[in-house]
Amino acid sequence: MVSAAATAGGLASPEAMLAWLDAVMDPEVPVLSVVDLGIVRGVQWQPAATPGGDPVALVTVTPTYSGCPATEVIARAIKDALRGHGVLEVVVRTQLSPAWTTDWMTPKGRDALRAYGIAPPAACAPGVAPTQVVDIGALMAPREVVPCPQCASRHTRLLSQFGSTACKALYQCRDCLEPFDYFKPH
Amino acid sequence: MSDSVLDPKFETLLRLGDNCLVLSQQLGLWCGHGPALEEDMALTNVALDLLGQARLWLSYAGEVEGQGRDEDALAYRRDGFEFRNLLLLEQPNGHYGDTVVRQFLFDSWHQHLLAALTRSTDPRIAAIADKAAREVRYHVERSSYLMVALGDGTAQSHDRMQASLETLWPYTGEWFEPDAVDAQSAKAGWAPAAGSLRDAWHASVDAVLARATLAKPAYAGHQRGGRQGLHSEHLGHLLTDLQFLQRAYPQAQW
Numbered sequence: 001m002v003s004a005a006a007t008a009g010g011l012a013s014p015e016a017m018l019a020w021l022d023a024v025m026d027p028e029v030p031v032l033s034v035v036d037l038g039i040v041r042g043v044q045w046q047p048a049a050t051p052g053g054d055p056v057a058l059v060t061v062t063p064t065y066s067g068c069p070a071t072e073v074i075a076r077a078i079k080d081a082l083r084g085h086g087v088l089e090v091v092v093r094t095q096l097s098p099a100w101t102t103d104w105m106t107p108k109g110r111d112a113l114r115a116y117g118i119a120p121p122a123a124c125a126p127g128v129a130p131t132q133v134v135d136i137g138a139l140m141a142p143r144e145v146v147p148c149p150q151c152a153s154r155h156t157r158l159l160s161q162f163g164s165t166a167c168k169a170l171y172q173c174r175d176c177l178e179p180f181d182y183f184k185p186h
Numbered sequence: 187m188s189d190s191v192l193d194p195k196f197e198t199l200l201r202l203g204d205n206c207l208v209l210s211q212q213l214g215l216w217c218g219h220g221p222a223l224e225e226d227m228a229l230t231n232v233a234l235d236l237l238g239q240a241r242l243w244l245s246y247a248g249e250v251e252g253q254g255r256d257e258d259a260l261a262y263r264r265d266g267f268e269f270r271n272l273l274l275l276e277q278p279n280g281h282y283g284d285t286v287v288r289q290f291l292f293d294s295w296h297q298h299l300l301a302a303l304t305r306s307t308d309p310r311i312a313a314i315a316d317k318a319a320r321e322v323r324y325h326v327e328r329s330s331y332l333m334v335a336l337g338d339g340t341a342q343s344h345d346r347m348q349a350s351l352e353t354l355w356p357y358t359g360e361w362f363e364p365d366a367v368d369a370q371s372a373k374a375g376w377a378p379a380a381g382s383l384r385d386a387w388h389a390s391v392d393a394v395l396a397r398a399t400l401a402k403p404a405y406a407g408h409q410r411g412g413r414q415g416l417h418s419e420h421l422g423h424l425l426t427d428l429q430f431l432q433r434a435y436p437q438a439q440w
Contacts, residue, residue: 066317067238096242097313099320133297133386134326136393160224161328162231166321170224186320 014043017057017082024081027070028165029183031116034074038104039064041095049089056089057082062100064186065166102186119149119171119182146182148173156180194370195308196251197270198377200260201367201413202303203243204271207261208421209292210236211428212279221282228328232289235321242314262432266421273412274357276421280350283336283343287350290329291358294390297326298383307375330394337398344399351395352403359408361387367413 012020021043022035034040041060048055059078063071075092082090102121110120122144145154153175161184163170168181213233220226244257255263274292279285300322303315336343362384364372372379395402411417431438 065235065238065321066242067234067236096317099317133301133390134323134330136330136390136397139327139330160228161324162228164227166231166234184324
């Protein structure tokens with residue numbers, strides 16, 4: 001593993017590359033960068049694949065939902081963004097474990113979602129594993145309050161657990177009456 | 187699958203992947219036909235989750251088999267007798283109540299299965315299960331909620347849900363029957379023994395049926411064979427749709 005600092009010969013630092021990736025938007029939620037979404041798990045330099053070749057920027061990405069159609073588009077956009085900054089060799093590696101969670105979404109990303117009209121995800125319940133089986137009693141109990149991203153009213157209702165994409169539920173505000181998407185805790 | 191000796195890990199992965207693939211295909215048939223826009227979107231979103239999970243399981247199955255087959259080869263170029271999905275999942279969509287009951291019975295089992303698989307001795311199986319379990323949590327919430335809404339709805343919706351439950355119930359018995367593949371898989375710690383999920387599943391189902399005011403069917407007998415490749419006639423028709431393109435135009439690419 002060659003760090004940018006060790007080679008210093010014009011290689012961008014991983015931090016700089018992360019900043020470039022912060023301009024790559026999720027194609028389905030175009031105000032949220034892949035860094036804000038929490039799916040970029042790391043950027044590092046690796047030695048060239050062949051002697052005399054260019055060093056390889058290895059970007060580790062974790063998928064959001066296993067069937068998310070944006071995954072392949074995002075991998076291409078990441079490569080294009082780094083190449084646009086002169087990084088010639090980019091490898092995007094998919095990592096399943098640890099599984100992505102909305103708790104990795106940045107505060108900046110949450111604000112951008114709200115401004116865009118999508119309610120950001122609540123924190124995953126502490127002490128409850130997302131893989132824990134569902135308890136029907138808890139399911140029928142009153143749900144968490146999701147504030148309206150338009151008028152901030154807390155007087156809202158769930159319309160459907162699945163909205164315009166698998167990662168979002170559909171809510172409606174009872175005060176301003178607008179329907180809105182809620183990015184589900186995951 | 188010409189080999190008479192079954193590779194237990196390959197078989198185990200096919201069982202996991204084929205369940206997701208077949209149910210995903212069935213739910214996809216509802217696209218544009220759901221009883222309400224929200225239901226239409228929910229069904230196709232669940233279908234998409236299951237398709238993603240099918241890819242993860244079948245990709246790994248192909249690697250374990252080591253014959254150069256990827257997830258597409260396994261999905262599109264196997265015949266019916268090579269499929270290892272549960273019989274319940276190939277039963278027709280029927281009316282909306284049939285689809286909801288089928289989904290609920292499977293989701294409530296799937297969540298227990300995936301929770302157990304997160305403790306698999308195979309790290310790749312555990313990682314896929316961890317990912318899938320987070321998605322299936324929303325599936326089981328939704329189908330449980332619909333069971334209650336329709337079961338405890340009008341007299342008509344209640345009777346139709348009860349009839350769907352009676353029709354589909356005999357397809358749940360095979361889930362808990364051990365066989366040679368299951369025994370080897372459980373012994374290696376890749377997957378839980380089939381019978382080990384029975385009590386937890388019944389407890390989950392009982393809790394929802396009670397709230398849905400639906401009576402649990404009490405059949406002694408049940409249908410079996412899906413995991414061993416002995417399917418009902420419905421799977422063949424489903425595969426003609428699923429596999430048409432790759433059968434008509436082998437190796438076709440986007």
